[in-house]
Amino acid sequence: MTGLWLVAGPLVASVLGLAVGGLGRRWVGTVAVLGASAALLSAGALATQQPWSEPVVSDGLRGNWVVLPFASVVDGLAITVALMVASVALLVQIYSTAYMRDEPRYGTYAAFISLFTAAMLAVVVAGDLLLLVIGWEVMGLCSYVLIGQNWQEPAARAAAVKAFLVTKAGDVGFIIGIIVLIATTGSLLLTDAVAAAAGDATTASVVTLLLLMGVVGKSAQFPLHAWLPDAMAGPSPVSALIHAATMVAAGIYVVARTYPMWEAAPVTLSVMAVIACLTMVGAALAALTQADLKRVLAWSTVSQLAYMLAALAVGSEQAAIFHLVSHAFFKALLFLAAGAVIHAVGSTVMSDMGGLRRAMPVTSATMALALLSLAGVPVLAGFFSKESVLSAAEHAAQGEAVVGAWAGWAVLVTAYATVAVTAAYTTRLWLRTFAGRYRGSGQPHEAPAAMRWPLVVLAVPTVAFGFTGLAAQWFPTWSVPSATMSVLPEALRPQPTATAVSLVLIAVGALLVTRIWRARPTGDPVRLDAPAAAFARSGFGWDAVYAFVAVRPFLASTAATAAVDERLIGRGVTGVGVLANDAGVGVQHAHRGYLQRSLTVSLTVVVLGLVVVLVAVAT
Amino acid sequence: MHALYPLILSALLFGIGIYGVLARRNAILVLMSVELMLNAANIALVAFDVMLKDAAHAGQSLTVFVITIAAAEIGLGLAIVLLIFRQRATIAVDAMHDLGEHTPQRLTEGTHP
Numbered sequence: 166m167t168g169l170w171l172v173a174g175p176l177v178a179s180v181l182g183l184a185v186g187g188l189g190r191r192w193v194g195t196v197a198v199l200g201a202s203a204a205l206l207s208a209g210a211l212a213t214q215q216p217w218s219e220p221v222v223s224d225g226l227r228g229n230w231v232v233l234p235f236a237s238v239v240d241g242l243a244i245t246v247a248l249m250v251a252s253v254a255l256l257v258q259i260y261s262t263a264y265m266r267d268e269p270r271y272g273t274y275a276a277f278i279s280l281f282t283a284a285m286l287a288v289v290v291a292g293d294l295l296l297l298v299i300g301w302e303v304m305g306l307c308s309y310v311l312i313g314q315n316w317q318e319p320a321a322r323a324a325a326v327k328a329f330l331v332t333k334a335g336d337v338g339f340i341i342g343i344i345v346l347i348a349t350t351g352s353l354l355l356t357d358a359v360a361a362a363a364g365d366a367t368t369a370s371v372v373t374l375l376l377l378m379g380v381v382g383k384s385a386q387f388p389l390h391a392w393l394p395d396a397m398a399g400p401s402p403v404s405a406l407i408h409a410a411t412m413v414a415a416g417i418y419v420v421a422r423t424y425p426m427w428e429a430a431p432v433t434l435s436v437m438a439v440i441a442c443l444t445m446v447g448a449a450l451a452a453l454t455q456a457d458l459k460r461v462l463a464w465s466t467v468s469q470l471a472y473m474l475a476a477l478a479v480g481s482e483q484a485a486i487f488h489l490v491s492h493a494f495f496k497a498l499l500f501l502a503a504g505a506v507i508h509a510v511g512s513t514v515m516s517d518m519g520g521l522r523r524a525m526p527v528t529s530a531t532m533a534l535a536l537l538s539l540a541g542v543p544v545l546a547g548f549f550s551k552e553s554v555l556s557a558a559e560h561a562a563q564g565e566a567v568v569g570a571w572a573g574w575a576v577l578v579t580a581y582a583t584v585a586v587t588a589a590y591t592t593r594l595w596l597r598t599f600a601g602r603y604r605g606s607g608q609p610h611e612a613p614a615a616m617r618w619p620l621v622v623l624a625v626p627t628v629a630f631g632f633t634g635l636a637a638q639w640f641p642t643w644s645v646p647s648a649t650m651s652v653l654p655e656a657l658r659p660q661p662t663a664t665a666v667s668l669v670l671i672a673v674g675a676l677l678v679t680r681i682w683r684a685r686p687t688g689d690p691v692r693l694d695a696p697a698a699a700f701a702r703s704g705f706g707w708d709a710v711y712a713f714v715a716v717r718p719f720l721a722s723t724a725a726t727a728a729v730d731e732r733l734i735g736r737g738v739t740g741v742g743v744l745a746n747d748a749g750v751g752v753q754h755a756h757r758g759y760l761q762r763s764l765t766v767s768l769t770v771v772v773l774g775l776v777v778v779l780v781a782v783a784t
Numbered sequence: 785m786h787a788l789y790p791l792i793l794s795a796l797l798f799g800i801g802i803y804g805v806l807a808r809r810n811a812i813l814v815l816m817s818v819e820l821m822l823n824a825a826n827i828a829l830v831a832f833d834v835m836l837k838d839a840a841h842a843g844q845s846l847t848v849f850v851i852t853i854a855a856a857e858i859g860l861g862l863a864i865v866l867l868i869f870r871q872r873a874t875i876a877v878d879a880m881h882d883l884g885e886h887t888p889q890r891l892t893e894g895t896h897p
Contacts, residue, residue, distance in 0.1 A: 758884020760877060765806050 168211065168223065168237035168290030171247055174203025175254070175283035182276030190271050194262040197275035201255035204286060208247040215239055222292050222356060236354055238292035238422075241643040242486060246418055247289045249490045253410035253497045254282040256619035260501050261402045263615035264508060268400075274314055278406060281307035285411035289418065292355050294343050301339065301379070301415065305332050308412050312399040324398035331392040334715070335382020342375030355423070362426045369429035376419070377433055384416030384470045387444040391707050393467055394451075397459040397513075401504025404459060408466045409497035417473045417489050421482040428480070431567050438478035438572035442579040445471035447705060449586035453593065454691055454701040457513050458506065461594050462499050464704075465539060468583060469496070472554050475576045480566035481557030483641055487657050488554055491546035491630050495538040498623035502532035505612035505620070506598060510605050515597040516689070517605035524609040529599045531620040531627075538627050540591040540671055541584060543664070549631030552659035552667070555580055559663060584667045588674030593690050596678070601686045634658070790831035797824035811868070811875040815861045822854045 178200020185192050215221050221239045258278060265271045284307060287300030306329075313325030347353060349368045350361035362368045380386075385393035393413070397404060407413060420427060427433060445468055452464035469492050476485035505528045506521060507513050522529045538547035558580060560566060561573025603609065611617065633640040634657035641657055681690040691698055700706060755763060797820050804817025826847045833843025869875050 756884055758881025760880070761806050768802070768806070 168221075168239040168243065168247075168292070169235065169287075170207045171204055171211065171251070171286045171290055172283045174207060175200045175279040175286065178203070179276045179279035179283060182272060182279055185272075190262075190266075193272045193275050194258075197258045197279055198255065198262070200279045201251065201258045201282060204282060205248070205251035205255050208244065208251045211239055212244045212248060215244070222354070234293075235296040236292035237290040237296075238356060239290060242421060243289050245486070245490060245640075245643050246414070247286055249493050250282065250285050250289060250410045250414070253493055253623075254278070254285075254406065256497065256501070256622060257402045257406045257410070260405075260504070260616050260619045261400075263613045264402055264504055265400065268314075270314065274311070274400075277307050277310050278403070281311065281406060281411050285415060288415050294347055294353050294355055294358060297355065297419070298340060298343055301383070301419075302336065304383075304412055304415060305329060305336065308332070308396070308407060311403040311407070312396045314399055314403065318398065321398040324392075324395040328392040328396050331389050331711075332382040335378045335380070335389050337378070338375045339379020339382075342372050342379065345375060346372045359423045359426045363429045366429055369426050370432050373427050373430040373433040374436070376423070377437060380416035380420055380474075381440060382416075384413045384474065385467050386416075386440050386471060386474055387447065388707070388710070390444060390448065390467050391704055391711065394460050394463040394704060397457065397463050401459065401500055401507060404463070405497045405500035405504070408463070408500060409493040413466060413470055414489055414493060417470065417477065417485055420474075420477050421486050421489075424477070424482045427477070428567050431569070434478045434480070434566075434568040435572055437474055438568060438576055441471045441475035441478055442575050444468065445475065445583045446579050446586065449583045449590065450701050451704050453586060453590040454693065454698040456515060456689075456693055456702070458503050458515050458518070458594070458598060459500070459513055461515075461590060462496070462503060465587070465590065466492075466496060468587065469539070472551065472580065472583075475580065476554040476557050478568055479558050479561035479573050479576055480568065481553070481560075484550070484553040484557045484657060487634055487640060488550035491538070491550040491626075494623055494626040494630055495535040495545075495547055498531060498535040498620060498627055499539065501616070501623065502528050502535065502620055505616050506532075508612060508616070509609040511607065512605060515594070518598045518603070519601045519605075519687075520599070520603035521609055522599040524603070525599075525611050527617050528612060528620060531624045532599070533595065534624050534627050536591045536595055540588045540675070541667060542671060543659075543668075544631065546627055546629070546631040549634050549657065549659060551580075551584070552664060553634060553657035555663045555667065556658075556660045559660065581666060581670055585670040585674040588671040589678045592675040592678040593682075596682045596686075597689065604687070787831055787835045790827050794824045794828040794831065797821070797827065809876045809878055811865045811877055812862075814877055815858060815865070818861075819854060819858065822850055826850055 178196050181196045182193055182200075185196060223237050223239075258275065261271075261275065261278065265274060268274065281304060284300045284303035287296055288304070291297035291300060309325050309329040312328050313321050315321040316325070345368075346358050346362055349365075349372075350358040352358045352361060362372055378389075382389040393408075396407060399407075448464045448467035448471065452461050452468060455461045455464060469488070473485040473488050473492070476482070476488060505525065506518065509521070509525060509528075510518055512518070534545065538545035541548045541551040555577065557566075558573050558577040561568060562570055562577050563573070564570045566573060612620075633643075678690045693699070693702070755766065801817045801819075801821030801824060804820065805814055808814055808817065829843040829847050829850070831843075833841055836843075865875055868880070872879070
């Protein structure tokens with residue numbers, strides 16, 4: 166069984182969804198949910214039928230009536246991530262049937278969610294570099310369409326264009342990197358190409374630096390991070406999908422999938438460590454100062470993805486994937502719960518919320534678990550996965566990684582600082598949304614069943630997933646991305662000192678915010694009108710840099726092009742017309758009908774011509 | 785007799801004819817000028833025929849052709865002049881430019897023909 170079957174379900178569902186879109190939302194919703202279920206079932210079938218510990222490379226489908234010449238690689242890493250993607254996608258589809266009940270464009274929406282899932286699964290099982298690029302780019306398209314779902318709003322249109330352009334800016338490097346990889350190794354097969362590139366330090370450095378551009382764009386890392394907070398203009402289930410299962414996960418996953426190549430390029434890993442450190446703490450500070458519920462979560466995604474990138478930089482792809490999967494579960498839960506809150510309150514701003522704990526017991530309970538997991542409180546999933554990143558950084562600080570010890574120290578210190586800030590913003594989010602008194606209008610109500618049950622289902626891995634890292638034969642073995650496993654991987658267990666330090670930091674962050682809040686429970690613990698907070702809220706003014714580096718030069722060049730087109734080319738074309746016309750007008754004078762004048766002219770011409778000819782002949 | 789004399793006569797007659805065709809307004813005088821030019825050509829033809837002592841007398845035979853054509857041409861021409869005079873009560877050549885372009889127009893940017 167080739168891994169491509171995973172893609173088939175959602176792909177067929179998206180085509181059918183677009184085809185039967187006119188038949189009514191009941192059909193569309195059924196098709197979409199069935200497509201995601203098919204993906205989950207085939208991922209489950211792969212999980213039970215294939216050995217997880219070694220990769221199974223298949224050549225693609227060569228049936229009687231269909232030929233798909235794409236190789237696929239299925240191993241523990243692919244199966245683990247595919248299970249996560251398919252289950253989150255299925256829950257998002259179920260949730261959407263209720264959340265998008267009144268949406269007139271539900272048909273295209275559900276179809277594109279299916280296509281998004283299919284593209285992500287194609288990236289997950291890709292054993293062929295071309296299939297990887299195809300999945301990667303189709304995801305870019307789907308994110309554009311889904312973020313722009315409410316295209317009647319200017320903000321949604323702008324966010325869709327921004328997401329597309331910013332990620333495409335990174336994809337330029339990604340595609341060049343893939344081309345260089347194919348050209349230097351001469352292989353389209355992912356495993357062969359990576360193994361060949363890993364043997365040559367120069368190739369590995371060039372290719373990974375180029376690929377890093379695409380990864381940074383897709384996974385919303387500095388300096389291509391600013392599209393993700395704006396992507397909140399899309400509906401909440403789309404955010405859940407983009408932030409958890411697809412899109413941002415793809416960047417981290419591709420690095421983990423091709424990790425031998427990255428280990429051969431210490432330069433890239435150093436760049437990666439610096440990017441991760443900057444993003445981690447900057448995004449956490451930005452999250453602390455947001456007024457909008459979903460924007461807090463968006464910035465927290467940027468910050469958490471930086472943890473994964475940091476884990477990759479300090480040499481532990483296991484920790485990165487561990488955090489990727491656990492983050493996917495609790496972040497999907499957070500976004501779906503935030504969707505339920507927005508559904509109930511009718512606003513996305515936290516100052517319109519508060520006190521929802523009583524009105525929405527299920528939502529608030531599940532969201533509390535997810536927030537605790539995000540903050541890294543034991544014994545939830547986020548605690549174990551974050552501790553695994555911290556212990557990987559500790560190992561690197563002791564010089565046990567490819568990257569220098571300085572990078573390990575930088576990651577370790579920034580990660581600890583971020584732990585405190587993360588605790589602060591999760592506490593603030595809880596206090597502003599669920600604690601205190603209700604500040605909005607109307608009567609908030611609990612979400613309908615189709616929205617409530619996905620929250621409950623997601624709460625299970627949010628609580629329990631972390632334990633799978635404790636034993637070496639569980640998650641660490643399931644998710645081995647390397648081609649062959651020579652030694653049993655280490656268990657991803659928390660280190661006592663790191664746990665103690667981060668627990669103290671969590672307590673400091675959370676208690677500080679709670680103390681400020683207790684003094685004035687109706688207000689915001691963060692003074693949002695302070696200049697520093699406004700600066701952090703705008704993402705540290707990074708959009709101005711985009712404007713300076715890309716937008717303004719681009720607009721200037723378009724203005725110059727327009728001027729050249731109008732003044733030079735346009736006038737030239739008009740000038741030719743005017744010239745021909747004027748020549749015609751000139752010739753018209755010879756055709757006024759005055760016979761004798763015409764004769765005089767022609768005679769003169771003939772005589773002069775004769776004279777010229779005679780002179781020419783004579784000399 | 786030197787061949788120059790009839791040739792000079794021919795050139796003079798041709799020049800007078802050209803002047804008449806180009807400068808006179810009266811259509812009948814224009815036709816007469818055309819006749820002068822034809823006859824100038826005749827004189828030249830005969831003169832060269834004699835000068836070259838052509839056994840076949842091609843020059844003289846061509847002259848007969850020209851005289852015949854001139855007779856036909858003046859007949860047609862006078863008939864046309866007569867008709868024009870009946871319609872317009874004038875035979876001034878420069879008054880007859882009905883088929884000419886009367887008001888030339890210049891296209892400018894933005895106008896469409």
